[in-house]
Structures are given as structure tokens and as C-alpha cells.
Amino acid sequence: MSDTSTAKPVLYSGIQPSGSIQLGNYIGALRNFTKLEKDYRCLFGIADLHALTVRQEPAALRKQTQQLAALYIACGLDPDANIIYCQSHVPAHAELAWVLNCYSYMGELSRMTQYKDKSARHSDNINAGLFTYPVLMAADILLYQTSVVPVGADQKQHLEITRDIAQRFNGLYGDVFEVPEPYIPKETARIMSLTDPTRKMSKSDSEESYIALLDAPDVIRRKLRRAVTDSEGEIRVDPDNKPGVTNLITILSGMTGQTAEEACASLAGKGYGELKDAVADAVIEVLTPIQQRYQQLIADKDYLAQVLNTNAERAAALARRTLRKVYKKVGLYQG
Numbered sequence: 001m002s003d004t005s006t007a008k009p010v011l012y013s014g015i016q017p018s019g020s021i022q023l024g025n026y027i028g029a030l031r032n033f034t035k036l037e038k039d040y041r042c043l044f045g046i047a048d049l050h051a052l053t054v055r056q057e058p059a060a061l062r063k064q065t066q067q068l069a070a071l072y073i074a075c076g077l078d079p080d081a082n083i084i085y086c087q088s089h090v091p092a093h094a095e096l097a098w099v100l101n102c103y104s105y106m107g108e109l110s111r112m113t114q115y116k117d118k119s120a121r122h123s124d125n126i127n128a129g130l131f132t133y134p135v136l137m138a139a140d141i142l143l144y145q146t147s148v149v150p151v152g153a154d155q156k157q158h159l160e161i162t163r164d165i166a167q168r169f170n171g172l173y174g175d176v177f178e179v180p181e182p183y184i185p186k187e188t189a190r191i192m193s194l195t196d197p198t199r200k201m202s203k204s205d206s207e208e209s210y211i212a213l214l215d216a217p218d219v220i221r222r223k224l225r226r227a228v229t230d231s232e233g234e235i236r237v238d239p240d241n242k243p244g245v246t247n248l249i250t251i252l253s254g255m256t257g258q259t260a261e262e263a264c265a266s267l268a269g270k271g272y273g274e275l276k277d278a279v280a281d282a283v284i285e286v287l288t289p290i291q292q293r294y295q296q297l298i299a300d301k302d303y304l305a306q307v308l309n310t311n312a313e314r315a316a317a318l319a320r321r322t323l324r325k326v327y328k329k330v331g332l333y334q335g
């Protein structure tokens with residue numbers, strides 16, 4: 001079936017190619033993405049243009065972009081059934097972002113908490129791209145007539161502004177854009193930091209606090225052995241009083257497919273050392289085939305380039321239809 005004839009609702013997901021993908025992303029997002037292709041026409045955008053809003057080492061950015069594409073595929077996303085592509089390969093993103101900039105207000109953009117946080121953290125580089133970041137994200141989403149967007153808490157506000165911009169534009173010009181909804185997965189496992197289990201696992205924290213999908217088995221085991229627990233010695237789920245142990249159980253059940261109760265039962269009478277080893281075994285078992293597939297893909301640069309080119313063309317064909325409509329509506333002479 002061609003990309004345009006499908007009646008499935010569109011799901012759009014974007015990930016920036018900055019830094020490594022960690023276990024929390026895998027359990028909370030990537031792993032479930034493979035189940036979505038049945039019900040949705042899925043686009044997985046590698047948001048390289050967004051990455052430019054903070055300074056990047058050019059060679060590293062290029063490498064991380066390829067790595068992310070390879071990881072998506074290694075995690076089981078089929079690049080024929082889904083559209084896995086690079087944002088910068090589809091010029092319509094930048095083109096629509098410009099138009100939408102003219103329909104976005106300084107006031108609403110300056111209220112974005114991520115902008116406020118990032119401009120505080122990168123006070124030497126508060127560039128205009130950082131400010132209009134949500135408008136580019138709105139363009140990503142709206143170009144494909146997206147129905148649902150899986151977003152974590154940190155991107156919720158950006159989805160809200162996307163909806164506002166879409167509704168504003170539709171109010172002026174008729175129904176040009178589908179107004180996207182957040183996609184809330186049925187079960188959401190929140191994976192916490194290994195060093196501070198009251199915080200979400202994040203690749204922007206210290207290396208010891210997260211497991212990267214490409215961490216070697218001995219690194220995975222070491223990080224888990226050092227994970228913060230408590231002095232009680234009892235293995236049970238209690239997020240308030242035992243966030244570290246609860247997190248290890250959540251990871252274990254995320255890896256084995258057991259419920260938290262089953263995971264606890266399987267460790268009855270055992271100590272934290274055994275819990276940590278069981279988690280390490282389970283994580284290594286799941287990640288090893290992904291890492292092997294990843295190594296094959298990353299070694300085959302021609303294949304990766306070909307996949308990204310073909311998929312960019314597929315995305316561009318869809319994006320062009322929306323962009324043309326927008327240009328026409330706002331009065332750009334199309335000949």
C-alpha cells in the first residue's frame with residue numbers, strides 16, 4: 001500500500017540525535033513503537049535541526065544521527081512499514097516552520113518552560129532557534145496531518161502550543177491541519193535514575209545514572225551493582241519509601257515481561273545483590289541482540305544511507321501536500 005492511500009491515523013515521534021538513547025527511552029517509548037505500526041502510519045523523525053539549537057560538534061552530530069537511525073531499526077522498527085527519516089532531509093520542515101513563525105506569538109513562546117530552562121543553562125548562546133524551537137516542532141507534527149504524538153512530560157507544553165498554532169491557523173483559513181492529541185500508552189513504566197531514584201533516568205545526567213542501549217554487558221552490570229537502594233534489605237514495590245528497589249523491580253519486569261508482583265515473587269528470600277544480578281542478566285539478555293543488530297547496521301553505511309534517503313523521499317511526498325495547501329491558503333503565488 002502506498003504511503004498516501006493508507007487510512008490509518010498518523011503518529012509522529014521525534015527524537016533529537018544528541019547523546020545516547022538510554023534504557024528509560026527504550027522501555028518507555030522505543031520498545032512499544034514496534035507495536036504501533038499495526039494501528040498507525042508512523043513517522044519517526046530524527047530531529048537534527050532541533051539539535052542545532054545548542055552547539056554541536058559537527059562530526060559527532062553526523063555520527064549520532066546515523067547511530068539513532070541504526071538503533072531505531074535495531075530495536076525492531078521496520079523501515080518499510082514505518083517512515084524513519086532525518087528532519088533536515090525534508091526541506092518542508094524548515095519551510096513550514098517559517099510560515100508558522102508568522103502565526104506564533106513572542107508572548108506564548110517566551111512562556112515555554114524548556115526555553116526558560118535552556119536559556120538559563122546556555123546563557124552564552126540564547127539564539128533565536130532556541131526561542132522558535134516549538135514552532136519547528138509544530139511544523140514537524142502538522143506537516144503530516146498527525147493525529148497522535150507520544151510525548152513525555154517535558155514535551156507536553158510543546159504539543160499544547162502545536163495545537164494552539166494549528167487551531168489558530170485553521171480558524172483563519174479553514175481546516176488545513178489535523179489538530180494532534182497526545183498519545184498516552186496503556187502502561188507507562190517510569191524508569192528512574194540509578195544514582196538518584198527520585199529523578200527520571202536521563203542521558204543528560206551523569207553516566208553512572210543511566211544505562212545506554214549500547215553499553216557493554218560489563219558496564220551494565222557495574223552500573224546496576226552500584227545502583228542506589230536502601231538499608232532495609234527487603235525486595236518489594238514501594239515507590240515512596242523504596243524508590244531504588246522499586247526502580248530495579250520496574251526495570252526487571254520491563255525486561256522480562258513479568259508483572260512487578262511476579263518479579264518480586266521470583267526473588268523471594270533473596271538479597272539486593274541477587275536482585276541487581278537478576279536485573280543485569282535480564283537487561284543484558286534483551287540488549288545483546290539489539291546491540292548485535294546495531295553493529296551490523298552501523299557497519300553498513302550504504303544500507304543506512306539508502307534507507308534514510310528512501311524514507312526522506314516518502315516523508316517529503318506527504319509533507320509537500322500539506323505545505324502546498326498552506327502556501328496557497330496564505331496567498332503565496334504558486335504559478
Ligand code: TRP
Pocket residue numbers: 012013014015016045047050136137140141149150151155
Ligand atoms: N523536541 C523533542 C524532544 O526533544 C523532539 C522532537 C522534535 C519531537 N520534533 C518532534 C517530538 C515532533 C515529537 C514530535 O524530545
